Amino acid sequence: MGLKIYIDGKYYQKEDAKVSVFDHGLLYGDGVFEGIRTYDGLIFKLKEHIDRLYQSAHAIMLEIPMAKDEMVEAVKKTLRENEMKDAYIRLIVTRGIGDLGLDPRKCSKPTVIIITDKIKLYSQEFCEKGLEIVTISTQRNIHESVNPQIKSLNYLNNILAKVEAINAGVEEAIMLNSEGYVAECTGDNIFMVKGDALYTPPIHSGVLRGITRGAVIDIAHLKEIPIHEEVLTRYDLFNADEMFLTGTAAEIIPVIKMDRRKIGDGKPGKMTAKLITEFHKLTKVDGVRF
Ligand code: PMP
Secondary structure (H helix, E strand, O other), X not given: OOOEEEEOOEEEEHHHOOOOOOEHHHHHOOEEEEEEEEEOOEEEOHHHHHHHHHHHHHHXXXXXXXXXXXXXXXXXXXXXXXXXXXXXXXXXXXXOEOOOOOOHHHOXXXXXXXXXXXXXXXXXXXXXXXXXEEEOOOOOOOOOOOOOOOOEOOOHXXXXXXXXXXXXXXXXEEEEOOOOOEEEEOOOEEEEEEOOEEEEOOHHHOOOOOHHHHHHHHHHXXXXXXXXXXXXXXXXXXXXXXXXXXXOOOXXXXXXXXXXXXXXXXXXXXXXXXXXXXXXXXXXXXXXXX
C-alpha cells in the first residue's frame, strides 16, 4: 500500500496526486506552506504551525477554504491513513486554478494539499561533528517585498542562496539582510552562544518566526539561560563560543566553522548539547496525538 496524499478532501496514491498546470501555486509560486513533524505519534507544535499557515495566507489575501480545526482534523486523518508515527508533514495551500494571468481573482478555489512523508535528516555525521557554513551574497527578502515571515511557495530567493552554499561546497549558508546584518540560513534560523547567554537575530532582522526557534527560546526561559534577540553582525558570529541552527527538519544542529573561521574550539559546544537534550525531551511530551 503506497503513500496516500490529501488533495481537497480526497486521497490519492502518490503517482496520481497531481495538480493542474493552471494552478497559480505552480505558475507563480502563489501560495503558502508549512513543514511539521511528528515524534512517536505526537504532532509537535501543531497549533503554532496551523496559526502560522493561516497568518501567511492572510498576509497574501488567500482565504483558506476550511476552518483551523478542520485543517487539524485533515492533518491527523492523513497521518492515520498512512499509519505513520514519525513523519514530516508538508501542508500546502495554493491560490488554486486560474488562467495564465497574474490576477488572483481568477482563481476561484484554493487547493489544499497534505503530504506525510518520511523525514530526511542531516546525516548523523553533521549532527555529531557539526556543520560548516558560509555567508553568501543573495540577501534575505526585504519586508516590503515578500515579507520573510510569510512562508510562501515562492522560495526562489532561498534556493539561490542554497545554490551558492552548494557551490561553496557546504550544506547551509547565512543570508544577510539588506543592511548587512545577519538574518538566517536558507531553511533554518541561527543562534550563537557567548559566555552563558544565547543570542539570535530579532524578527525585524528579516527572519522567519521559526517554531523551533520559539521552542529554543522557551527552553532558555525555563532553564534560566539568558536569551537576547539582538541585531548581529558576521563579526559577532565569528567570535561566538558556539553556534547552532534550528528548524523543523534539522531540529538543533551545531555549526563548527563559518567562513573558514573556527567557531569556539571548533567542536559542538556544551550549551548546544544541553539544548538538544532538552529539545528531545520536549518532543516527547509537547504534542497532539492523532
Ligand atoms: N527559516 C526559513 C527560511 C525556513 O524555511 C525555515 C523552515 N524550514 C526555518 C527558518 C525554520 O523554521 P521552523 O523551525 O518553523 O521549521
